[in-house]
Amino acid sequence: MTETLDAIVVGAGHNGLVCAGCLARAGLNVTVLESAAQCGGMAGPRSLDRDYHIPSLAHTAFPLAEHVRHDLELDRHGYVPGPPAATISLQPDGRHLRLTGHEVSGADLHDADRSAYARFADDYGGFARALTPLMTTRPPRLKDMDFTDKKTLARLGWRIRMGLGKASMYEFLRVVAMNIYDVLDEIIEDERLKGLIAADAVIGHNAGPRSPGTVLTYLMRRFNELGGPMYVVAGNGSQVIDALAAAASGLGVSLQYGSTVEKILVENGRTTGVRLNGGAVLKAPLVVSSADPRTTFLDHVGASQLDAMFTQRVSQIRGAGGIAKLHVALSGAPDFKGLDNEALADRLLIAPSMQYLERAYNHSKYAELSDKPLLEITFPSAHNGALAPAGHHVMSVNIGIAPYELGSGWDAVAQTLPYEIIATIGQYAPNLSLLVVSHEFLTPPRIEQEYRVRGGHWHHGETTIHQSFMMRPLYGAAQYDTPVDGLFLCGAGTHPGGGITGLPGHNAAKRVLELAT
Amino acid sequence: MTMIEKTHFRQPLGRSPFHPRIALLSQSEEWTSWNGYMAPRVVAKLSTEYFAVRSGCSVMDLTPMEKYRISGSDARPFLDRLVTRDISGLAAGRVTYVIWCNDEGKLIDDGTLFQLGQNDYRLCSQHHQLDWLRTSAIGFDVQVEVETQQVAALAVQGPTACSVLAEAGFDDLQALQPFRFQQSACSGLPVMVSRTGYTGDLGYELWMKPNDALPVWDAIFAVQGRYDIHAIGLSALEMVRIEAGFVMPGFDFNTAESTIRAGYDRSPYEVGLGWAVSLDKGQFTGRRALLAESARPAKRRLMKIVVEGNKPVGASFIYDRRNGRQVGEIKCAAWSPILKANLALADIEFDNGRLPRELWARIDYQRELKWHSAWARCHVSEKPFYQPGHRGLTPPNRY
Numbered sequence: 029m030t031e032t033l034d035a036i037v038v039g040a041g042h043n044g045l046v047c048a049g050c051l052a053r054a055g056l057n058v059t060v061l062e063s064a065a066q067c068g069g070m071a072g073p074r075s076l077d078r079d080y081h082i083p084s085l086a087h088t089a090f091p092l093a094e095h096v097r098h099d100l101e102l103d104r105h106g107y108v109p110g111p112p113a114a115t116i117s118l119q120p121d122g123r124h125l126r127l128t129g130h131e132v133s134g135a136d137l138h139d140a141d142r143s144a145y146a147r148f149a150d151d152y153g154g155f156a157r158a159l160t161p162l163m164t165t166r167p168p169r170l171k172d173m174d175f176t177d178k179k180t181l182a183r184l185g186w187r188i189r190m191g192l193g194k195a196s197m198y199e200f201l202r203v204v205a206m207n208i209y210d211v212l213d214e215i216i217e218d219e220r221l222k223g224l225i226a227a228d229a230v231i232g233h234n235a236g237p238r239s240p241g242t243v244l245t246y247l248m249r250r251f252n253e254l255g256g257p258m259y260v261v262a263g264n265g266s267q268v269i270d271a272l273a274a275a276a277s278g279l280g281v282s283l284q285y286g287s288t289v290e291k292i293l294v295e296n297g298r299t300t301g302v303r304l305n306g307g308a309v310l311k312a313p314l315v316v317s318s319a320d321p322r323t324t325f326l327d328h329v330g331a332s333q334l335d336a337m338f339t340q341r342v343s344q345i346r347g348a349g350g351i352a353k354l355h356v357a358l359s360g361a362p363d364f365k366g367l368d369n370e371a372l373a374d375r376l377l378i379a380p381s382m383q384y385l386e387r388a389y390n391h392s393k394y395a396e397l398s399d400k401p402l403l404e405i406t407f408p409s410a411h412n413g414a415l416a417p418a419g420h421h422v423m424s425v426n427i428g429i430a431p432y433e434l435g436s437g438w439d440a441v442a443q444t445l446p447y448e449i450i451a452t453i454g455q456y457a458p459n460l461s462l463l464v465v466s467h468e469f470l471t472p473p474r475i476e477q478e479y480r481v482r483g484g485h486w487h488h489g490e491t492t493i494h495q496s497f498m499m500r501p502l503y504g505a506a507q508y509d510t511p512v513d514g515l516f517l518c519g520a521g522t523h524p525g526g527g528i529t530g531l532p533g534h535n536a537a538k539r540v541l542e543l544a545t
Numbered sequence: 546m547t548m549i550e551k552t553h554f555r556q557p558l559g560r561s562p563f564h565p566r567i568a569l570l571s572q573s574e575e576w577t578s579w580n581g582y583m584a585p586r587v588v589a590k591l592s593t594e595y596f597a598v599r600s601g602c603s604v605m606d607l608t609p610m611e612k613y614r615i616s617g618s619d620a621r622p623f624l625d626r627l628v629t630r631d632i633s634g635l636a637a638g639r640v641t642y643v644i645w646c647n648d649e650g651k652l653i654d655d656g657t658l659f660q661l662g663q664n665d666y667r668l669c670s671q672h673h674q675l676d677w678l679r680t681s682a683i684g685f686d687v688q689v690e691v692e693t694q695q696v697a698a699l700a701v702q703g704p705t706a707c708s709v710l711a712e713a714g715f716d717d718l719q720a721l722q723p724f725r726f727q728q729s730a731c732s733g734l735p736v737m738v739s740r741t742g743y744t745g746d747l748g749y750e751l752w753m754k755p756n757d758a759l760p761v762w763d764a765i766f767a768v769q770g771r772y773d774i775h776a777i778g779l780s781a782l783e784m785v786r787i788e789a790g791f792v793m794p795g796f797d798f799n800t801a802e803s804t805i806r807a808g809y810d811r812s813p814y815e816v817g818l819g820w821a822v823s824l825d826k827g828q829f830t831g832r833r834a835l836l837a838e839s840a841r842p843a844k845r846r847l848m849k850i851v852v853e854g855n856k857p858v859g860a861s862f863i864y865d866r867r868n869g870r871q872v873g874e875i876k877c878a879a880w881s882p883i884l885k886a887n888l889a890l891a892d893i894e895f896d897n898g899r900l901p902r903e904l905w906a907r908i909d910y911q912r913e914l915k916w917h918s919a920w921a922r923c924h925v926s927e928k929p930f931y932q933p934g935h936r937g938l939t940p941p942n943r944y
């Protein structure tokens with residue numbers, strides 16, 4: 029007997045799982061096809077040397093938005109966001125800064141900057157909240173708006189005008205297209221503090237603090253924080269992926285691993301299903317892809333099933349990755365100078381100033397890697413001892429800005445860079461290099477290959493202004509539906525972008541149900 | 546690629562390899578630019594040139610026409626996605642008329658597509674298309690090269706064209722059917738001959754190396770004493786193509802890539818080329834838009850009309866009755882000597898998907914520099930105005 033499928037979801041990353049769960053909850057018969065042997069995509073688990081376990085790429089997260097949690101009953105499936113983690117900005121002179129929520133502390137930090145930061149955090153939290161109507165639904169179309177589109181814009185306008193108040197609204201409109209460098213320079217003196225804040229505006233993007241649109245990227249991140257404080261992903265029970273997979277299975281979704289979609293089948297402008305790389309064909313009237321937009325359109329659908337200008341725009345999506353990953357297995361806990369052992373549970377940054385970040389970015393523009401990169405460091409094992417043998421630790425490092433295309437080629441660099449990074453961190457934790465058991469280094473091309481994300485990009489494509497909101501991933505496919513009838517997108521490449529939010533998947537499911545029923 | 550010489554500014558218009566001969570024949574010196582080449586509007590006398598097409602043999606230099614060589618393993622799927630028409634019948638040795646649209650289903654250009662061999666095609670178009678072809682090539686293993694300068698082309702058209710070519714020493718063309726081509730030779734020089742044209746009469750197009758251009762021209766004109774053969778220019782061509790009901794992109798309608806104002810571009814349906822759109826052939830650029838358009842009542846159409854009387858219909862508006870509502874405008878017009886009629890193509894707005902019941906042209910014309918205005922009734926013609934039976938005969942009539 030051949031079962032008739034209502035929908036196929038390509039990819040079991042967290043967005044694919046959210047989308048599949050929401051579709052199944054609405055009564056659709058859904059199968060998720062995942063090429064890897066497990067779910068989670070870039071947010072799934074990973075092992076190092078068999079005995080060490082570590083989040084694959086995403087090592088920090090914010091609690092999922094209330095409506096996503098609620099719709100999939102995630103809490104019932106064991107979803108427990110981790111405990112809040114502070115961010116510690118490491119300083120060469122030991123005057124580290126520590127930031128939790130609206131509070132920042134550290135040696136020689138002036139009261140004026142402390143309160144300026146509290147105000148800034150308040151204001152930008154408000155700005156981020158004002159974006160809510162736009163983030164939690166499909167972006168409005170620019171042409172031929174329907175009722176939902178107008179409602180979204182009206183709600184957005186209302187939130188900006190009434191939610192923020194007049195003075196705040198003007199400030200929002202003034203800064204929203206600015207860069208984070210200028211904004212922070214206006215209100216804060218302390219270089220350390222500015223570097224710390226700006227790091228969150230640029231990490232995962234091909235941008236320095238002076239790049240246009242970095243206020244927006246910062247606001248997106250602050251938006252994710254509305255669900256609760258940042259935590260360190262520590263795997264297993266609390267991990268969002270397990271809960272999502274359990275919720276999806278509970279709703280009747282069939283999860284099939286080791287199933288690589290090679291082609292999305294199209295007949296006369298409408299999808300009819302997919303073909304796997306082994307040749308097997310699965311039929312379904314709806315296909316929802318969480319693979320990145322370029323892979324979905326150029327490889328899975330193929331230019332011959334798309335219009336020429338659309339194809340050209342897809343091919344020009346900016347999405348070369350800007351981040352690399354270093355995983356290190358450690359035989360013990362590193363001692364960070366000036367920090368107590370508890371600090372391993374926090375997020376550590378090497379982003380001492382905005383100039384430092386801007387320089388790190390400058391190199392990437394010329395296909396070079398700065399020898400002073402932006403580093404984001406976590407120790408998931410500090411939260412979950414099961415991730416490493418007793419007393420041992422795993423360290424996860426995000427390295428920015430690591431250009432996808434490196435002039436000298438990645439191969440040679442990949443041999444030496446891990447040691448340089450370890451040495452750099454070792455300046456703050458002198459015993460670090462003595463503890464190294466093994467390491468693995470994921471370059472952007474390797475991320476591209478292993479996680480099947482073109483460019484290896486954090487967001488499946490830059491979240492520059494011209495690729496955001498009603499332009500994400502591109503005009504002509506910005507409401508999750510595509511020029512191919514029955515084909516939808518639901519991954520990080522769609523609005524509102526990457527990170528562990530589940531919002532693309534949730535918004536996409538709404539859109540599928542709206543158009544398919 | 547050939548480099549442009551540094552003295553190019555002294556000679557802004559290019560010279561076709563046939564130019565030396567045309568320049569010798571030119572009496573009226575009415576030159577114009579055709580795709581950057583110096584091309585004659587009239588060589589000697591317009592009426593003579595017109596009648597050469599309709600009752601003798603005309604020779605026209607086609608070199609300025611844009612020509613593209615399309616090759617590579619994806620050439621066929623690339624072309625399939627490019628053009629609106631089902632080209633599954635196209636095979637080596639065949640030619641087909643094609644049109645192509647942008648994503649919005651608006652016309653970009655038309656042309657003739659030759660299949661030269663496996664994965665090897667030539668596309669001839671009215672306007673420069675390299676940019677569009679390259680854009681369309683994204684995602685295909687295909688090479689697109691301009692070969693406008695590398696191929697000299699000549700149109701030999703008119704009821705006696707076949708006999709003229711035979712007399713001029715071309716290999717037998719008797720069996721060549723419309724929209725086919727064959728490799729032929731003239732005085733030992735290789736010439737590809739296609740039975741194609743833009744005149745609505747019997748005719749051939751000859752494709753050769755630029756170096757062979759003059760000997761081939763001379764071979765044809767060597768039989769001028771036995772046949773009425775005339776070199777013709779663009780003005781005669783304009784008359785005969787209107788008689789044949791052929792539309793001219795960029796003149797009868799604005800092409801999509803050159804349109805700035807919203808709504809000024811046109812879809813195939815709107816210019817009467819709906820027959821060249823195969824919505825059921827699978828994907829092609831613009832299909833989605835055209836599918837949607839085909840489900841809506843027609844907004845407008847370029848119509849073939851015969852205007853009563855003999856007043857020269859220039860740029861005239863069309864009304865739904867005398868002094869009525871303006872419903873359209875004339876895009877091109879010609880007095881047809883052979884039909885003794887005023888012919889025109891007019892862009893006409895439809896009313897709820899229907900052609901207005903009556904059409905009237907208001908013709909403004911001059912008599913000895915004084916302007917007059919007159920009303921003339923217009924009659925729609927669904928068929929080409931002039932379609933002589935001999936044009937499709939294989940073998941063609943012998944003269």
Ligand SMILES: Cc1cc2nc3c(=O)[nH]c(=O)nc-3n(C[C@H](O)[C@H](O)[C@H](O)COP(=O)(O)OP(=O)(O)OC[C@H]3O[C@@H](n4cnc5c(N)ncnc54)[C@H](O)[C@@H]3O)c2cc1C
Pocket residue numbers: 038039040041042043044061062063064067068069070071085086087088089090287288289290318319320351352353426475479480481484485486487488518519520521525526527528
């Ligand atoms: C180095 C790095 C560090 C990061 N760090 C963080 C972080 O600390 N915090 C954070 O919030 N975010 C982080 N991110 C971003 C975050 O991981 C992603 O934005 C997020 O995981 C995207 O989820 P997704 O479900 O949209 O896509 P993905 O997780 O990419 O899932 C897509 C899935 O589709 C599958 N797939 C693709 N093609 C096919 C096919 N043809 N057939 C079958 N299956 C297919 C893939 O295998 C994958 O499982 C990081 C990203 C990178 C690259």
